[in-house]
Amino acid sequence: MQVSSQTTEQIAPQPGTVSTKTAAELAAEISPAREERIFLLLSIFIGIISGLLVVSFRMAIDWLQVLLLGTETGPHRLRLIFVPAAAGLAIALLTKYVFPQVRGSGVNQTKAALYISNGYISIRTVIGKFLLSSLAIGSGHSLGPEDPSLQIGAGVASLISRKMGLSREKLRIFAPVGAAAGLAAAFNAPISAILFVIEEVIGQWSAGVLGSIVLSAVASVVVARSFWGSEPMFRIPVVTELDSRELLAYAVLGLVGGVASLVFAKALGYLRPRLRAQTSWTIFQPAVAGLLVGGIGYFGLPQVMGAGYEAIDQAMHAQFAFKILILLAIFKIIATTLSFSSGTPGGMFAPTLFIGAMLGAAVGSFEKHYFPYLQGSTGSYALVGMGVLFAAFLRVPLTSVFMVLEVSGNYSVILPVILANTIAYLISRALQPVPIFELFTHQDGLYLPSMEEEREDRHDLHFEDALGPINVPVFKGSEILGDARKSVLDAFEKTPGAMAALIQCKDGAWYAATRQELETIFSAMNEETDAKQSLEERLGGERTPTMYPDQSLATALPFFRRWPLIPISNRAMRGALEGVLSQADVIRRYQGN
Amino acid sequence: MIHDGAAFLILTAVTGVLFAVTLFLFRSFSSHRADLAVEASDAGKEALAQHRPHDAIASLREALSYAPNQRDYQLLLAQALGEDGRIEEANNYFLNLREAEPGDGFINLQLARLARQRKLKQQAVDFYRASIFGDWKGEGDVHRRRVRLELADFLIGQKDLQEAQSELVIAASNARSSSDPALDMTIGDAFLQAGDSANALRLYQKAMIDSPRDPVAYEKAGRIAYRQGDFAHAAEWLEHALRESAGNPGSAADPEGDTATLQKNSERLLALAPAAATTRTDRVAREIHNRALAKQRFDACLKQSSTPKSLPSAALQNLAARWTSAVKTTRIALLSDRTTEADLNTLIGDTEILTAQTCGPPKGDDGLLLILAQRNVQPTR
Numbered sequence: 001m002q003v004s005s006q007t008t009e010q011i012a013p014q015p016g017t018v019s020t021k022t023a024a025e026l027a028a029e030i031s032p033a034r035e036e037r038i039f040l041l042l043s044i045f046i047g048i049i050s051g052l053l054v055v056s057f058r059m060a061i062d063w064l065q066v067l068l069l070g071t072e073t074g075p076h077r078l079r080l081i082f083v084p085a086a087a088g089l090a091i092a093l094l095t096k097y098v099f100p101q102v103r104g105s106g107v108n109q110t111k112a113a114l115y116i117s118n119g120y121i122s123i124r125t126v127i128g129k130f131l132l133s134s135l136a137i138g139s140g141h142s143l144g145p146e147d148p149s150l151q152i153g154a155g156v157a158s159l160i161s162r163k164m165g166l167s168r169e170k171l172r173i174f175a176p177v178g179a180a181a182g183l184a185a186a187f188n189a190p191i192s193a194i195l196f197v198i199e200e201v202i203g204q205w206s207a208g209v210l211g212s213i214v215l216s217a218v219a220s221v222v223v224a225r226s227f228w229g230s231e232p233m234f235r236i237p238v239v240t241e242l243d244s245r246e247l248l249a250y251a252v253l254g255l256v257g258g259v260a261s262l263v264f265a266k267a268l269g270y271l272r273p274r275l276r277a278q279t280s281w282t283i284f285q286p287a288v289a290g291l292l293v294g295g296i297g298y299f300g301l302p303q304v305m306g307a308g309y310e311a312i313d314q315a316m317h318a319q320f321a322f323k324i325l326i327l328l329a330i331f332k333i334i335a336t337t338l339s340f341s342s343g344t345p346g347g348m349f350a351p352t353l354f355i356g357a358m359l360g361a362a363v364g365s366f367e368k369h370y371f372p373y374l375q376g377s378t379g380s381y382a383l384v385g386m387g388v389l390f391a392a393f394l395r396v397p398l399t400s401v402f403m404v405l406e407v408s409g410n411y412s413v414i415l416p417v418i419l420a421n422t423i424a425y426l427i428s429r430a431l432q433p434v435p436i437f438e439l440f441t442h443q444d445g446l447y448l449p450s451m452e453e454e455r456e457d458r459h460d461l462h463f464e465d466a467l468g469p470i471n472v473p474v475f476k477g478s479e480i481l482g483d484a485r486k487s488v489l490d491a492f493e494k495t496p497g498a499m500a501a502l503i504q505c506k507d508g509a510w511y512a513a514t515r516q517e518l519e520t521i522f523s524a525m526n527e528e529t530d531a532k533q534s535l536e537e538r539l540g541g542e543r544t545p546t547m548y549p550d551q552s553l554a555t556a557l558p559f560f561r562r563w564p565l566i567p568i569s570n571r572a573m574r575g576a577l578e579g580v581l582s583q584a585d586v587i588r589r590y591q592g593n
Numbered sequence: 594m595i596h597d598g599a600a601f602l603i604l605t606a607v608t609g610v611l612f613a614v615t616l617f618l619f620r621s622f623s624s625h626r627a628d629l630a631v632e633a634s635d636a637g638k639e640a641l642a643q644h645r646p647h648d649a650i651a652s653l654r655e656a657l658s659y660a661p662n663q664r665d666y667q668l669l670l671a672q673a674l675g676e677d678g679r680i681e682e683a684n685n686y687f688l689n690l691r692e693a694e695p696g697d698g699f700i701n702l703q704l705a706r707l708a709r710q711r712k713l714k715q716q717a718v719d720f721y722r723a724s725i726f727g728d729w730k731g732e733g734d735v736h737r738r739r740v741r742l743e744l745a746d747f748l749i750g751q752k753d754l755q756e757a758q759s760e761l762v763i764a765a766s767n768a769r770s771s772s773d774p775a776l777d778m779t780i781g782d783a784f785l786q787a788g789d790s791a792n793a794l795r796l797y798q799k800a801m802i803d804s805p806r807d808p809v810a811y812e813k814a815g816r817i818a819y820r821q822g823d824f825a826h827a828a829e830w831l832e833h834a835l836r837e838s839a840g841n842p843g844s845a846a847d848p849e850g851d852t853a854t855l856q857k858n859s860e861r862l863l864a865l866a867p868a869a870a871t872t873r874t875d876r877v878a879r880e881i882h883n884r885a886l887a888k889q890r891f892d893a894c895l896k897q898s899s900t901p902k903s904l905p906s907a908a909l910q911n912l913a914a915r916w917t918s919a920v921k922t923t924r925i926a927l928l929s930d931r932t933t934e935a936d937l938n939t940l941i942g943d944t945e946i947l948t949a950q951t952c953g954p955p956k957g958d959d960g961l962l963l964i965l966a967q968r969n970v971q972p973t974r
Binding site: 038056063066071160164231235237310313378 | 597600601604605607608611612615616618619622625626629632633651654655657658661662674681682685686688689692
């Protein structure tokens with residue numbers, strides 16, 4: 001915001017100069033103001049169009065599912081095997097020859113567009129993502145529609161902002177705006193979408209872009225709800241009042257979820273690069289994956305095929321026995337690993353929710369069987385389980401908590417959600433240091449910023465990290481020049497290496513002076529007129545800025561253009577110094593010495 | 594500014610067109626899904642009607658995948674799950690549905706039935722009561738009465754007869770204004786099962802008035818009257834039942850015998866019972882006749898139980914001592930002294946009871962005398 005105000009000031013027309021500028025120069029001058037003006041309005045349009053496209057995308061998936069897999073839901077139908085295989089082959093051919101950029105989920109591709117291509121996502125990629133993801137999910141590949149929706153939204157934003165001739169800076173900002181819109185429409189949960197984009201795409205809270213993200217997410221959800229209705233994605237089960245003893249069971253769920261997410265991530269991390277290395281048969285990989293996933297469906301677990309929302313719903317309403325829940329979780333991990341590693345375009349959100357719901361319901365069923373006096377419903381566990389996997393596998397702890405709350409509309413599960421998600425997240429972090437999306441980017445040869453690190457700001461050093469002792473002479477600013485000259489010259493004589501000194505002024509402020517500066521003052525001093533003047537009066541009104549130990553070290557460097565040292569004050573006692581900072585200290589600290 | 598204005602105009606137009614296309618596709622999509630949902634739900638209903646709950650579950654799940662918020666399908670699916678023996682799943686399903694409509698009579702009834710299957714008595718009773726006081730879409734009074742009768746049936750099964758009778762009293766009271774003999778009969782039967790024969794008889798009598806040609810009401814009322822010792826009514830109602838059922842003998846499996854036998858017994862009991870005599874002379878005559886029968890039965894039993902090696906039991910010997918004086922009691926003494934008359938009737942009763950215990954159940958008039966004796970000991974059931 002500060003930048004824009006400065007810019008506005010800079011372009012303010014000067015009287016008498018307007019007529020001398022060309023129209024192009026004028027347009028260039030007024031361009032930033034124009035972008036500010038249309039920014040929010042465009043965000044709404046991006047939200048609406050993304051919402052419409054996501055509605056169409058979901059329709060396409062459902063339509064293809066009925067068309068390709070039929071209306072029956074049971075196993076033992078041959079088409080369960082052949083359809084995903086045939087669709088896999090078609091997808092591989094189209095990916096290779098028509099839409100080469102559509103592999104993967106869409107999250108990393110959006111991040112890559114943001115950090116590498118200045119927010120550029122081609123229209124071909126958007127179309128390809130729409131068509132191939134819907135074909136993959138509709139034909140039964142174990143993938144979800146949320147991440148592709150995110151990329152479709154980002155693509156829409158990219159296209160619109162390009163057509164509007166926006167600057168490179170704005171093009172980059174619009175990618176996450178569109179991403180939030182796409183995800184919000186797919187999830188029917190605007191808060192979760194906004195948080196996900198902040199946690200996983202931007203990596204930090206940015207006031208400049210937050211307003212636009214909120215507007216576009218809300219606009220897209222309004223559009224999606226006008227078609228699908230305002231009901232949440234899942235029919236939420238009865239969430240009973242929590243018995244505090246149940247927190248132990250939820251902690252177990254966190255543990256189980258953390259381990260499951262680790263297994264899932266390890267499986268993907270192992271298989272994906274190996275399949276990508278097999279360049280000679282890349283074209284057949286989605287077909288083989290489809291065949292195997294279809295096989296799982298054919299031999300008894302058709303629930304693992306596609307996004308699996310119906311199965312999630314059934315798990316939340318305690319429709320599966322314990323053994324089936326465990327089997328479904330295991331085979332969903334296998335099926336998704338196969339589908340995703342083969343390069344079939346589609347998302348990881350729905351499978352993650354699926355696995356989490358099954359594990360949660362399994363823990364809930366176990367508890368219900370062995371501790372019947374506890375009143376917690378299986379549905380509550382399934383609901384929390386979804387959040388657990390989300391936190392541990394996708395490594396978005398904040399989004400995971402809000403997702404459960406937003407999807408359930410019930411805040412009584414907040415304690416178990418926070419507890420279980422935290423445990424799962426910590427286990428996942430400890431045992432799988434590189435988050436899954438980051439791992440994929442590394443496997444793809446890209447090195448995008450780590451959102452986990454960005455969020456936690458781990459490398460942001462502070463003044464206290466580079467602080468040195470006060471080894472320069474210190475003088476009182478109230479001393480008259482006549483007395484000061486003697487003490488200054490004595491001090492410099494005693495410490496010949498000191499090239500600067502600190503002068504403590506009356507109001508608790510400090511002045512960091514160079515030795516040369518002081519020597520110049522004293523050499524230019526008029527014995528008759530200046531002798532009674534105090535040192536700080538002689539130094540003028542300027543003072544070295546007051547800095548504190550917890551401030552970011554990165555902000556220190558510009559000060560050394562003017563000051564030889566930065567005195568670091570104590571926040572509780574104005575004027576008392578914690579130490580001093582020199583340019584050499586800062587550089588040494590950044591060099592890791 | 595003009596450029597931006599035009600750009601936004603185009604953007605608005607594109608958005609409008611995209612909206613229209615999406616809306617068109619969505620309507621077509623929704624209509625197709627609705628058709629598929631109806632198709633699948635019809636198959637589910639048919640399977641449910643044919644008692645193929647497993648197939649019904651598959652079809653209804655399919656229907657719900659197309660119309661996830663269709664309450665009717667959800668109810669049918671929950672019902673199918675219950676019928677398929679998946680009690681826990683059905684229970685969870687209904688509980689979730691109840692969350693949305695806690696006062697729904699049907700859902701509470703289903704939950705009560707599931708709790709009944711899970712042998713959770715208090716939960717079943719609570720759900721039954723919630724169903725009775727719940728919301729029924731149309732014919733609420735009929736549904737509520739049906740549920741109340743089901744609750745009473747459940748309570749009878751749980752041997753909680755007092756509670757069952759209370760529910761039946763309310764059901765009967767609510768049905769008082771209606772002239773539905775079938776309903777009266779149903780409630781009457783329930784009363785009978787709950788051990789309240791007086792209320793059962795009252796309901797049967799109401800059914801007899803409303804449907805005088807119905808032999809079943811007469812037969813059931815006759816049987817209750819017989820058990821209560823009201824042989825006059827028993828004979829009358831059973832005769833009516835036999836007449837209306839054109840000689841149908843009724844249930845031979847009934848412990849009291851078929852209707853015809855019961856009717857004959859009633860008439861004979863009326864002839865034997867001193868209390869049924871219209872004059873004192875007649876009564877004494879019946880007592881003398883009964884004395885002869887009882888003495889004959891006693892002598893036979895005494896002979897049967899006495900062997901050369903063992904003496905009859907002390908009770909029989911005691912009874913023999915009482916008979917020694919009783920046989921000498923004259924008709925005049927009986928007519929003049931009520932105490933003597935009462936003693937004789939007691940002796941006859943004791944004899945029939947003791948000989949039945951010692952020598953086996955009697956037949957013929959002795960059997961009927963035993964009934965009279967038991968009636969005196971245990972006047973009304």
